[in-house]
Amino acid sequence: MWSPLRARRLNAAGTLDPFVPFETFGDPASLNCDRDSQGAVYFADMGLSMVRPRCMENLHQGLLPQRWMGRKIHPLKQWGGLDVDYEWQIPQVEFWLKAHGIPAMEGATR
Secondary structure, eight states, X not given: OOOGGGOEEEOTTSSEEESXXXXXXXXXXGOOOOTTSSOOOOOOOSSOOOOOHHHHHTGGGSOSSXXXXXXXXXXXXXXXXXXXXXXXXXXXHHHHHHHTTOOOOTTOOO
């Protein structure tokens, strides 16, 4: 669902362009935007990050866009990470808590 090939940005004319030029991914004629064809795509959701001190000390050597992660980044696979910036995202958090067996707190309100 969150494939880089599907990402778009608004241009000055008010229409959408690819966020990353397709040529960056290789021959545009060979690209497949079927979200199931590209395998897993990982995003740093900032739920938890473990960083070596040397990565922080040598930021200029790290990979963009999060140079502080260093150059050898291992995944920390998590289920359902997201920012909660809007009220409509609260049911997602409630679903995650319930799916992981975390009981509702007595007297808790939104």
